[in-house]
Amino acid sequence: MTTVQKIKEIEDEMVIKIEAKTQKNKATSYHLGQLKAKLAKLRRELISPSSGSGGGGAGVGFDVARTGVASVGFVGFPSVGKSTLMSKLTGTHSEVSEIDFTTLTTVPGTLKVHGAPIQILDLPGIIEGANDGRGRGRQVIAVARTCNLIFIVLDVLKPLGDKKLIEGELEGFGIRLNKRPPAIIVRKKERGGVAITNTVPLTKIDHDEIKAVLSEYKINNADVAIREPNATADDLVDVIEGNRVYIPALYVLNKIDAISIEEIDLLYKIPNSVPVSSKEWLNIDELIDSMWSSLDLVRVYTKPRHAPPDYSAPVVLRRGRCTVGDFCSAIHKEIAKQMKYAVVWGSSAKHSRGQKVGLDHVLEDEDGAYPNV
Secondary structure, three states: OOHHHHHHHHHHHHHHHHHHOOOOOHHHHHHHHHHHHHHHHHHHHHHOOOOOOOOOOOOOOOOOOOOOOEEEEEEOOOOOOHHHHHHHHHOOOOOOOOOOOOOOOOEEEEEEEOOEEEEEEEOOOOOOOHHHOOOOHHHHHHHHOOOOEEEEEEEOOOOOHHHHHHHHHHHHOOEEEOOOOOOEEEEEOOOOOEEEEEOOOOOOOOHHHHHHHHHHOOOOOEEEEEOOOOOOHHHHHHHHHOOOEEEOEEEEEEOHHHOOHHHHHHHOOOOOEEEOEOOOOEOHHHHHHHHHHHHOEEEEEEOOOOOOOOOOOOEEEEOOEOEHHHHHHHHOHHHHHHOOEEEEEOOOOOOOOOEEEOOOOEOOOOEEEEEEO
16 A cells, blocks of 8 residues: 555544544544544655655756745646746746646746845646645645745636645645744653643643654653644644744735736735736735745845945845844854954944944844944
């Protein structure tokens, strides 16, 4: 039996178990916990197949040199307008056609936003069942896992059920969209059994389900701390697996030139959505603004002591890695070693005239900085 067949068998068993359950009991909770853990382990085999199983690498045409300060991947079914949008945004030619699967490899381009170069990756269209290895979906989603932001491009002329299908494909490959890692800690120990503590009510998981998941992973001694509201068995599995990636996503609803204003208003009710028309170039400014906001980048302007800051070429850093030390390293690795202090202007500084700070000072967007060496 193949891995895909085993997954289908467990999924069918879970559906039957849930539908037959009229009253939750310990046996049911324990069994469901085991099934979810088994399913996750089988999914892991598809995400990281052994070298002998084939399809483990990204594949020819899928590995691209990374440029810019962040990367945005276009994901969607064939013929939804990804290539048209990519070509117009970046000026990079990506083959456009009404025929499905015109784009067969990753096509990179660069878009400059607020002085920051952003790499755009036009990925081949995926098909339903991609995370099970159908088509070249595994390679496409493997590239998507490395992106800082995902554009899920949808055709508004087709059912928005496509949104749910694509989310399922990405979820099955360990990508968690618009989520953060759950506040769950599993700390293994040598003895003492399983100790479970929670600072929030357990509304969607119980102790039996937790122990079942741990048992399936052969974790018999551990301290489990749950601080995640409405934590589920899937959240616990994600923490134990440790190979999940949490990526922001925007739903780019393309071809709005073919629908009415009233229908466009309804599209805005979809969270994280931006209706556009790549063909008629409608609402692209909002898309770029939403992209910049989702990437959450920090621009720092170099500012000499007695001169105005240089606004033409900011040093762009990622949130969470935007200290003065990171800023210095982005300019030249030796600056951080030789720096005595830095003078910082902007929202992170305590004084309008500037503040002397060290390497650990955290910079904010549009700060000015002058490293004194």
